[in-house]
Structures are given as structure tokens and as C-alpha cells.
Amino acid sequence: MSMSRLQDHFRFFINLGTDENNLVIHFDARFDFKGDKRTIVLNSMKDGVYGAELRETAFPFQAGTDTMVCFQFEEDKIIIQLPTGKPFSFPLRFPIEEISYLAIAYLQPISITLK
DSSP states (O other): OEEEEEOSSSEEEEEEEEETTEEEEEEEEEEEETTEEEEEEEEEEETTEEOOOEEEOOOOOOTTSEEEEEEEEOSSEEEEEOSSSOOEEEEOOSOOSOOOEEEEESEEEEEEOOO
């Protein structure tokens, strides 16, 4: 769970994995970036190669406000809970024992809670 202040950028992203080349999830919230407007792009990366992108159009984020994004890991998927709306999921595309890598860009983290 990450509570952050959204900065005035065209996007923000959160990467979770074992290192920068192996991400179980790349969560990329795009306000207006690369032709995507108010869209969340989800992906994974194995050995430096991205998989197929999935897109979520529920976009509850507003620049300059506080927000929270929660990731809950289950056996075969990651459940993502946003501030409003129902949760959605992203498949775990490769097995992982632990998350040892976290990268956050274009957000000002206020707190990170791990359970």
C-alpha cells in the first residue's frame, strides 16, 4: 500500500519485482502520455523484456491530491485497489518468492505499508 502526493506530471508509475529487469508488475497511470489519456497501463517484465500490456480505464487520480494504491498478492494474480471503484486484477506471469525491488517515479511518497 502506498499513499502518495500526485505531482503535476503526465504520468506516474510503480514497479515491483526482484530487480529493474524482472518486474511482476509495472503500474503506469497515464494522465496524458504516449497517446493514452486517463488510462492505467499494466505490464510485467522478465529478463528485461516487457510482456503484453493490459489497460484499465477506471482512472480515479487527480494531480496535486493525495491518493492510495494497494497491491495484494494472491497465488496467480495481483489485486489492485484504487481510491475509488472496485478492485481489478493483473495476472502473475512468472513465479516470484519475494519482492525485493520497488521503484516509484513522479510521485511524492508519504508512506509505504507492507503486510
